[in-house]
Amino acid sequence: MTPLYDVLKDYAQKDPARFHMPGHKGVFLPIPELREAAALDVTEISSTGNLYQRGEPFDSAQHLWAQRFGFDCCQFLTGGSTMGIHTALSLCCRPGDEVLVDRNCHRAVFNALALLDLEPVYLERPWLEEEGIIGHMEPEYVEKILHQHPNIKTVCITSPTYAGVLSDVFQIGRIVHAHGGKLFVDGAHGAHLPFLGVEAFQGADLVVVSAHKTLPAMGQTALLFVNGMDQDLVRLHASIYGTSSPSYVLMASLDAARQWLEDGGAEAYRKAARRVAALREQYPCLRDGLVLDPTRLTLCVKDGPAFARMLEQRNVYPEMEDGGHVVLICTPQDLEGNFDRLAEVLEELRSFLGPCPPLPAPHLPQRALSVRQALFAQSEVLPLEACEGRVAACQIAPYPPGVPVVSPGEVISKKELAYFAQIGYNVKSEVRVITSL
Numbered sequence: 067m068t069p070l071y072d073v074l075k076d077y078a079q080k081d082p083a084r085f086h087m088p089g090h091k092g093v094f095l096p097i098p099e100l101r102e103a104a105a106l107d108v109t110e111i112s113s114t115g116n117l118y119q120r121g122e123p124f125d126s127a128q129h130l131w132a133q134r135f136g137f138d139c140c141q142f143l144t145g146g147s148t149m150g151i152h153t154a155l156s157l158c159c160r161p162g163d164e165v166l167v168d169r170n171c172h173r174a175v176f177n178a179l180a181l182l183d184l185e186p187v188y189l190e191r192p193w194l195e196e197e198g199i200i201g202h203m204e205p206e207y208v209e210k211i212l213h214q215h216p217n218i219k220t221v222c223i224t225s226p227t228y229a230g231v232l233s234d235v236f237q238i239g240r241i242v243h244a245h246g247g248k249l250f251v252d253g254a255h256g257a258h259l260p261f262l263g264v265e266a267f268q269g270a271d272l273v274v275v276s277a278h279k280t281l282p283a284m285g286q287t288a289l290l291f292v293n294g295m296d297q298d299l300v301r302l303h304a305s306i307y308g309t310s311s312p313s314y315v316l317m318a319s320l321d322a323a324r325q326w327l328e329d330g331g332a333e334a335y336r337k338a339a340r341r342v343a344a345l346r347e348q349y350p351c352l353r354d355g356l357v358l359d360p361t362r363l364t365l366c367v368k369d370g371p372a373f374a375r376m377l378e379q380r381n382v383y384p385e386m387e388d389g390g391h392v393v394l395i396c397t398p399q400d401l402e403g404n405f406d407r408l409a410e411v412l413e414e415l416r417s418f419l420g421p422c423p424p425l426p427a428p429h430l431p432q433r434a435l436s437v438r439q440a441l442f443a444q445s446e447v448l449p450l451e452a453c454e455g456r457v458a459a460c461q462i463a464p465y466p467p468g469v470p471v472v473s474p475g476e477v478i479s480k481k482e483l484a485y486f487a488q489i490g491y492n493v494k495s496e497v498r499v500i501t502s503l
């Protein structure tokens with residue numbers, strides 16, 4: 067069942083005289099590869115509904131997704147998980163609220179803190195020395211911090227991480243609920259997990275996933291799942307952060323991706339997971355003792371940037387790298403032939419593979435101002451290396467993964483500068499700091 071896609075196809079087949087947006091009218095785009103998609107690229111007319119209002123075909127299309135993920139409701143998003151993060155936090159919080167925030171969150175969460183004027187209390191994760199990565203979020207630790215901050219009613223964590231590490235969302239959810247709070251999970255990298263039978267999000271009140279990261283869906287597509295809230299309110303808050311002209315091509319691709327997964331695509335993901343499991347056995351990778359996304363391949367390498375370059379020279383393009391890892395996003399769309407090529411290249415480059423060199427653990431900088439005060443303060447631009455003792459007016463984050471090392475309002479001390487140098491961040495790059503008085 068593809069309620070939205072069906073409506074769009076029916077409309078296109080009628081050969082309508084389209085005196086409405088978009089201006090290509092479904093017939094002409096100067097990029098020939100996009101011409102077929104143009105027929106489905108429509109606007110809100112009576113049959114195509116409205117993303118931000120009740121009614122068909124969105125009610126059915128979103129309900130099918132909600133059912134599949136085991137949530138009360140689903141909201142299609144055309145602005146990525148970024149839009150879902152902003153929507154979710156504005157549904158949970160009031161301006162000035164304290165929130166418990168995983169420090170490993172994506173930069174979109176920090177922007178939401180500023181826009182919504184939230185006061186973060188950061189949750190730090192254990193540093194796994196041997197693996198050179200941060201570990202899962204420990205439920206007992208979340209409980210301890212909630213005891214210390216009984217006013218906090220919103221907890222925001224990321225699971226899985228970029229490297230594929232999953233946290234026990236169910237257990238964390240029980241703890242948050244026992245404190246009368248709500249748990250929001252940024253599951254941007256985990257849209258495929260429920261189709262693999264991984265119970266990644268049960269226990270959360272709100273979850274956002276980027277369909278575009280791991281599913282056969284168009285760039286920018288994402289889904290917000292919500293339990294126990296009025297769906298009209300979810301729509302209203304989503305509409306604050308989304309365009310009033312959401313792309314029907316993107317939304318149809320969400321509708322069709324789910325049906326494809328129901329029709330055998332899920333088995334294709336299980337097959338991809340088996341290929342990844344075999345590669346993990348053969349090459350140094352994150353695996354033992356960690357709860358991982360079965361399709362994420364995080365290679366342990368002696369020099370991440372050098373290894374990524376060698377892969378690219380062989381026409382194999384990874385998702386990201388750090389000093390000791392290269393992360394590959396694997397899906398069935400990588401096809402058997404590309405997995406074979408990857409295995410050949412890894413065999414050729416075996417001597418450059420793990421163990422990863424000692425990597426520095428991240429730490430929490432000292433805070434001088436709120437994220438909101440700092441982001442909107444008067445600021446100037448300086449090379450990072452000249453910013454010792456200055457207060458950041460922007461996020462300073464290697465991208466990907468886009469996790470801020472320094473957030474707006476935090477002090478760039480000697481320690482932070484040393485950390486940036488150790489992780490190979492370009493300390494000559496320009497950053498924005500608060501203007502000295």
Ligand SMILES: Cc1ncc(COP(=O)(O)O)c(C=O)c1O
Pocket residue numbers: 145146147148149171172174224228252254255276286288466467468
């Ligand atoms: C953990 C995490 N959350 C959110 C995002 C933002 O997702 P999107 O690009 O779909 O807006 C990213 C992007 O890389 C991410 O890694």
